[in-house]
Amino acid sequence: MYIAIEGIDTAGKSTQINAVSQNFPNAIVTKEPGATDIGKEIREMVLSARAQSKKAEFLLFLADRAEHIKEVIEPNIQNKMIISDRSAVSGVAYALIQGEIDKKDLIELNHFATNRVYPQKVFLLRLTKEALEFRLSKKKLDGIELRGSEYLLKIQDAIVEATKLLGLELIEIDATLTRDEITSKILDNINRESTN
Ligand SMILES: Nc1ncnc2c1ncn2[C@@H]1O[C@H](COP(=O)(O)OP(=O)(O)O)[C@@H](O)[C@H]1O
Numbered sequence: 001m002y003i004a005i006e007g008i009d010t011a012g013k014s015t016q017i018n019a020v021s022q023n024f025p026n027a028i029v030t031k032e033p034g035a036t037d038i039g040k041e042i043r044e045m046v047l048s049a050r051a052q053s054k055k056a057e058f059l060l061f062l063a064d065r066a067e068h069i070k071e072v073i074e075p076n077i078q079n080k081m082i083i084s085d086r087s088a089v090s091g092v093a094y095a096l097i098q099g100e101i102d103k104k105d106l107i108e109l110n111h112f113a114t115n116r117v118y119p120q121k122v123f124l125l126r127l128t129k130e131a132l133e134f135r136l137s138k139k140k141l142d143g144i145e146l147r148g149s150e151y152l153l154k155i156q157d158a159i160v161e162a163t164k165l166l167g168l169e170l171i172e173i174d175a176t177l178t179r180d181e182i183t184s185k186i187l188d189n190i191n192r193e194s195t196n
């Protein structure tokens with residue numbers, strides 16, 4: 001099973017991936033951007049936010065995704081639990097907010113990059129404005145986070161739209177619950193699927 005943990009910066013994705021993956025010792029834990037050798041270089045480039053063109057930024061993330069799907073997801077999707085920190089859902093969501101690329105093209109270009117290999121489940125850790133601002137205040141912000149909380153909250157709504165546009169199963173979880181409560185909700189949903 002290939003699942004993605006989605007959410008804006010500081011929503012608790014890394015925390016939950018660490019907790020959930022304890023229950024799947026053989027799981028492949030991965031991420032976007034930066035899961036492959038080339039992806040690491042792309043991540044450095046794109047997080048520096050030096051690209052003047054939003055299309056260039058989008059295509060860099062798409063290149064990372066194409067390599068991620070080929071090198072990590074496709075070889076393991078049939079027989080392993082794959083838990084990814086972000087996915088094409090983030091790709092579409094962040095690009096929707098940029099507004100420079102037509103929705104149809106966004107989806108088609110992601111189909112091209114991913115061979116239509118997408119997460120079976122997308123868990124969105126949904127933050128409140130207050131919790132987001134508190135958490136952002138605790139960290140050094142990267143080029144994208146520096147765009148501020150209003151921008152990131154728009155992204156959060158765009159993640160829901162992106163999941164719908166890609167036709168994926170979305171499970172929204174209140175990211176202000178305790179770490180353990182969130183982990184339990186994710187595991188309950190995965191185990192419910194496995195027993196069906
Ligand atoms: N359920 C939670 N309640 C309170 N703080 C949390 C919770 N989950 C994560 N955090 C804290 O929020 C910050 C961001 O968490 P992290 O997992 O790094 O988020 P992300 O990977 O989505 O950026 C960290 O300081 C982490 O300790």
Ligand SMILES: Cc1cn([C@H]2C[C@H](O)[C@@H](COP(=O)(O)OP(=O)(O)O)O2)c(=O)[nH]c1=O
Pocket residue numbers: 007008009010013032033047061062086087090091092094095144145
């Ligand atoms: C995967 C992806 C991420 N992003 C953004 C989300 C994050 O702000 C940044 C990735 O940084 P990263 O540190 O991996 O995420 P986080 O801050 O949540 O730990 O890039 C895009 O703009 N497009 C994409 O396709």
